[in-house]
Structure formats: C-alpha cells, structure tokens
Amino acid sequence: VRAKGKVIFEAEGKPKRFSGTLQDVTDEYEVERRKDEFISVASHELKTPITSLNASLQILQKLVKTEQVTDKFKMFTAKAANNLSKLVHLLDDLLNVTKIQQGQLALSKNRFNLVELVKDSCEHISPGSDHEIAVTGVDELMVYADYRRVDQVIVNFLSNAIKYSPQSKNIDVILEQEGSNAKVTVCDYGIGINPEKLPHLFDRYYRVDALGHQFSGLGLGLYISADIIKRHDGNIGVDSQWGEGSQFWFTLPIDQ
Ligand code: ADP
Numbered sequence: 311v312r313a314k315g316k317v318i319f320e321a322e323g324k325p326k327r328f329s330g331t332l333q334d335v336t337d338e339y340e341v342e343r344r345k346d347e348f349i350s351v352a353s354h355e356l357k358t359p360i361t362s363l364n365a366s367l368q369i370l371q372k373l374v375k376t377e378q379v380t381d382k383f384k385m386f387t388a389k390a391a392n393n394l395s396k397l398v399h400l401l402d403d404l405l406n407v408t409k410i411q412q413g414q415l416a417l418s419k420n421r422f423n424l425v426e427l428v429k430d431s432c433e434h435i436s437p438g439s440d441h442e443i444a445v446t447g448v449d450e451l452m453v454y455a456d457y458r459r460v461d462q463v464i465v466n467f468l469s470n471a472i473k474y475s476p477q478s479k480n481i482d483v484i485l486e487q488e489g490s491n492a493k494v495t496v497c498d499y500g501i502g503i504n505p506e507k508l509p510h511l512f513d514r515y516y517r518v519d520a521l522g523h524q525f526s527g528l529g530l531g532l533y534i535s536a537d538i539i540k541r542h543d544g545n546i547g548v549d550s551q552w553g554e555g556s557q558f559w560f561t562l563p564i565d566q
Contacts, residue, residue, distance in 0.1 A: 311335065346411055353404035360394075360401055367391050403530040407514065410537050417456040417541060421565055424451040424460070424492050425485050431464045432483060439472045440479060447485030451492035454565040459538045463546075466531040467496040467558045473525050475500025475555065491544070491561040499555040503548070511548060512536040535560070 315330010370387050373379065409415040425448065432443045453460075471481045478499035486493045503511070503518060510516045517529035539546040539560045550556035 346408070349404055350408040350411075353401060353408060356401055357405070360397060363394060364398060367394055400528060403528055403534060406534050407530055410534065415459075415537065415541075417459060419454050419456050421452060421454050422457055424453045424455075424494065424562065425449055427457060427461060428464055428483060428485060428494060431461055431468065435465065435468050435472070441472050441475070441481050442479055443468070443481045443483060445483045445485065448487055451485060451487060452565045453492055453562045455542050455562055456538075460542075460562070463535040463538055463560060464494065464496075466535050467494075467560075470531065470558070471496050471498035471500070471556075473527070474498065478555070487564065488561065490564050492564050493559060493561045495557050495559040497555065497557045502552040502554050502556055503550040504552050505550070508548060508550060512546065 312333045312335045313328070313330060314333070315328060317325045318327040318329060320326045367387070367390055371391060374384050374387050406415060429445055432445055436443055468481070468483075475481070475498040480499055482497040484493075484495040484497070486495075507518045511518075512532045512535075514533045515529045516533070517523055517527060520529065536546050539562070542562050544560055544562040546558075546560040548556060548558045
C-alpha cells in the first residue's frame, strides 16, 4: 500500500489521525517484478548464441589477417564485428542489471592509481571517436576498488559525453583530491539536461525524452554506475546546463 497524506499528532506527540489517501500498488509491483524477470530470462537466453557468434567472428577476423580474402569479405567482417560488439555491450548491461537486482554483482578490490585508470580509459576510447579528450589535474589518487567496475563507470561517462555532444567535440576530464576523496569529473559541451529531469537520471531504464530520443541506449548505464560507486562508499552526481553541457562526477575514498 502506498500512503500519501499527513499524520495528525496529539499534544503529547502520539499519532492521532491519518488524513490522505491509501493506494493499492500490488499491481504496479507485480508489473515491475515481471519486467525484471523477463529481462533476466531474455538476457540469459541471448547469452549463449551471442557468445558463440562472438567466438566465430574472432576466428573470421584472424582469417582476414592471415588468408588472402577479398575486400568485400574484409568489409563485411569488420561491419559484423562492430555491430556484434555493440550487441555484447547491450547484453552486458542487461546481465549487470539482473545481477544488481539479485545482489550478485561481485566486487574484486585492489589498490591502484585512479589517475592511470582514467588515462587508460581515455586512450582506449579516443581512437573510435572524433572527440578530443583532455585530462587535467593531479597525478596520483590511490584507491582500493574494483578496477574493472570503476573502468565501466568511466567508460559509461565518457561514451555518454561523446554520444550526447554531437556538435561540440571537446571533453574535459578533471582529476582532483577533495578532502579524503578522489574525484573524477567528465565535462561535455553538448545538449545538456533539462533541470526537471536531473533527479531521475540514475533510475533504472530512465532516459530523457525516451520516445522522441534520437540517441540509442537502454537507460541502464547510469543506474549501473550509481550502484557500483555506492557499493564503494563513494558518491555520484551530475550538474548540467540545458543546451550547454553536463558535468558527471563520482568520488571514491582515498586509500592512504
Ligand atoms: P543511455 O543508454 O540512454 O545513454 P544512461 O543510463 O547512460 O542510458 O543515461 C540515462 C539518460 O541520461 C540518457 O538516456 C540521456 O537522456 C541522459 N544523459 C546521460 N548522459 C548525458 C550527457 N552527457 N548529456 C546529456 N544527457 C545525458
């Protein structure tokens, strides 16, 4: 039951009366539960054929390098690999959400320099995009965290910054120490976000103007990122100026 209204108290502070509405939300929860269950089953069903396709394509890509093949063969192999990699990322997000829902997204922590991770991520993402990424700030931010999962958050921020700034090609990444926390901020100068929508950005499946969206996506990246950062005792957030750009940031405790 969802209650909306207020409780009237007696002078001694004891609750006397509730004034408002009670709504039966059993159906709503049931719909949510079925949606989660469907996503869990569908993503597990997709996993086997996609993994097998991936293995076959890797063999084809090796053949392209070592055998005499036509240019057409090369082109179609590259196209298939490119699209399959997008599919693998979408499937990864769906599987991650199911793991989060079931409390099974395991963390494997090590001590490392967050600055090096950020620089590596930027270098990996740069060749595939025509955006210029500039990294500034401190040289060392030691953290005790799950390297792969934190990388996932940074890659998510960077790919969103690229995706949602089709006109402006600059991205700034700022590395700072704020008290006992390491802070990473990714700034883009793209479409920005309507202030009314900001509170929902990290919700599951949330996409601004989902129906009229000209950009592809499932609305899961920020939800997964928020879960990863919260489970490291960090914070995640965003500032944005509509039509001018956004600054997505996260913090992680410094490991002394
Ligand atoms: P998606 O797969 O839709 O990009 P995310 O969870 O990563 O999912 O982001 C949720 C929504 O937040 C996006 O659909 C988009 O509307 C908005 N958003 C995320 N990053 C940015 C950004 N850098 N600039 C503008 N809007 C953004």
